[in-house]
Amino acid sequence: MKTANIRIITALAAVVLITIGFVTNIGIGTVSAIGWLDISILCPLGALSTMLASKMLVPRALIALIIVVVLIVLVGKAFCAWICPVPLLQRIRGFLSKNPAKQTASLSASETKALKSSSCSTAECSTTDCSSCAEKRGTIDSRHFILGGSLLSAVIFGFPVFCLVCPIGLTFASILLVIRLFGGGDMTWSIIVVPLLLAVEVIFFRKWCSKLCPLSAFMSILGKLNRTFRPTINDKTCLETAQGTDCGLCGQVCPEGIDPRHPERSASSMCECSKCRECVEVCPTKALKMPLLPIARSKVTAPPGKDGGERQELST
Amino acid sequence: MSENEEKTYAGMTRRTVVLGAGGTLAMLGLGGLRFIGQTPLIRPPGGQDEDQLLSACIHCEKCYEICPRNVIAPAHIEDGILNMRTPTLDFDDDYCDWCKEVNDGDPLCVKVCPTQALQLPEGATAEKTILGIAEINTEWCLAYKLIGCRFCYDACPYEAMELDANNRPLVLNDVCNGCGACESVCVSLQNGSIAEGADERAIIVRPLDENGEMLARFSPSTD
Structure with missing residues (x-):
């Protein structure tokens, strides 16, 4: 099965599991504080905001924050691709539009052309190892401003401000409101307002995830420390390095705008990687892998036998 | 680039x-x-410090989910934008027994709250923690039409109600803690017993304002 489909299933499974939780009172919480009874992994932004807003050190929030930081260091932004319900909702928008292919393309034709013509030429890149030396550094973007703004606002006004509009929270709030409407006849304008606000966020702000989401900003900052499950190219089989052809599929398919072959040309730094495995699957020669531990780059010039041995040693 | x-x-x-x-x-x-001003609401146990609740609640919905009697509900947008999705109590079907039945009187909502938005002060008991105070509307109450209904009186677990000479129930405001048992059993809105103009049950738990005064909708009926 394609990982894209597995990712839909995992995100849907999270929604279904939490919905079952709402109906059965088993105490698993929502994505904002998932866990079992009084043990919960809090949303890091929620944990930070609540402590800043109440000017109190909440032990459980602090522990949850540490756990989340460790998780982010281990799996980067995997939450975005595998669990977050927002991409699921954006998929609904894709179904509604007449040209879904256009919606999902991460870069327009002109952007791709511009990227290809910039910096070093393909020929240069294939012979010299420039992609390993010049990794694009993560830059501050609008998401980081919103992260800062929401934390600042929590300090000033004394409540977790972003939680009011967080699309993840609104998703589960909508589900709960529907359950309450049909289960208990709880009529309220919230049943209109909450899903509407959610729809506005994911439909009007098409680039919510990459331009606005402060949670994504938080994860990308810590994602810089992530070394596990990074897309790694085997230069011996990669079409560009092995045969000198102009492939670039891995860079085109990446929803985060990373080009694993040419990090220096990427629109985003590697810390944005959500481990979605699109690049692994698109690679025509299966040269791209996401190994658990980082593997030293194999050299094109090295003889195959020696290189293989070297890599085995390193990976054990 | x-x-x-x-x-x-x-x-x-x-x-x-x-x-x-x-x-x-x-x-x-x-x-x-x-x-922006907020409507005072009836909060679950541990949510009586309104400032603390609003500062800490991240709308994670754990308290609604865990409540074994399904009395915790997300507040409506009608209660104020800031209150929306914060926990309030809804006594339509059941009342808050402080999880006496399932957790020996240790409220699960307080236990699961990950941010201390619901937090009971040391030594807090169900009797001493005032969630709200019940108010009877004598216009709509069946007992005040001398029908002899006393469901609320029988349901009250804290002996916070008494019957007058005509068997009409009264709320003892200084004993009532707002658990909602009376409201949950009131039949005044059911078919055949609904009074003209009634838009809610004849006994409703009212929240307290910031000074701890009951926010009565009607004039106090106990006088």
Whole structure:
């Protein structure tokens, strides 16, 4: 099965599991504080905001924050691709539009052309190892401003401000409101307002995830420390390095705008990687892998036998 | 990079700066909602400190989910934008027994709250923690039509109600803790017993205002 489909299933499974939780009172919480009874992994932004807003050190929030930081260091932004319900909702928008292919393309034709013509030429890149030396550094973007703004606002006004509009929270709030409407006849304008606000966020702000989401900003900052499950190219089989052809599929398919072959040309730094495995699957020669531990780059010039041995040693 | 041709501000494109500044302003604007007046609500045990609740609640919905009697409900937008999705108590079908039945009187909502938005002071008991105070509307109450209904009186677990000479129930305001047992059993809105103009049950738990005074909708009926 394609990982894209597995990712839909995992995100849907999270929604279904939490919905079952709402109906059965088993105490698993929502994505904002998932866990079992009084043990919960809090949303890091929620944990930070609540402590800043109440000017109190909440032990459980602090522990949850540490756990989340460790998780982010281990799996980067995997939450975005595998669990977050927002991409699921954006998929609904894709179904509604007449040209879904256009919606999902991460870069327009002109952007791709511009990227290809910039910096070093393909020929240069294939012979010299420039992609390993010049990794694009993560830059501050609008998401980081919103992260800062929401934390600042929590300090000033004394409540977790972003939680009011967080699309993840609104998703589960909508589900709960529907359950309450049909289960208990709880009529309220919230049943209109909450899903509407959610729809506005994911439909009007098409680039919510990459331009606005402060949670994504938080994860990308810590994602810089992530070394596990990074897309790694085997230069011996990669079409560009092995045969000198102009492939670039891995860079085109990446929803985060990373080009694993040419990090220096990427629109985003590697810390944005959500481990979605699109690049692994698109690679025509299966040269791209996401190994658990980082593997030293194999050299094109090295003889195959020696290189293989070297890599085995390193990976054990 | 194509963006290099655009004018940049400290390495960021104009678009990034505009989006970022707009988002930050939006966050600060949302924060201003704190100064809009909020309707006082009946909060679950441990949520009586309104400032603490609003500061800490991240709307994670754990308390609604865990409540074994399904009495915790998300507040409506009608209760104020800031209150929306914060926990309140809904006594339509059941009341709050402080999880006596399932957890020996240790409220599960307080136990699961990950941010201390619901937090009981040391030594807090169900009797001493006032969630609200029940109010009877004598216009709509069946007992006041001398029908002899006493469901609320029988349901009260705290002996906070008494019957007068005509078997009409009265709330003892200084004993009532607002558990909602009376409201949950009131039949005044059911078919055949509904009074003209009634839009809620004849006995309703009212929240307290910031001074701890009961927010009565009707004139106190106990006098």
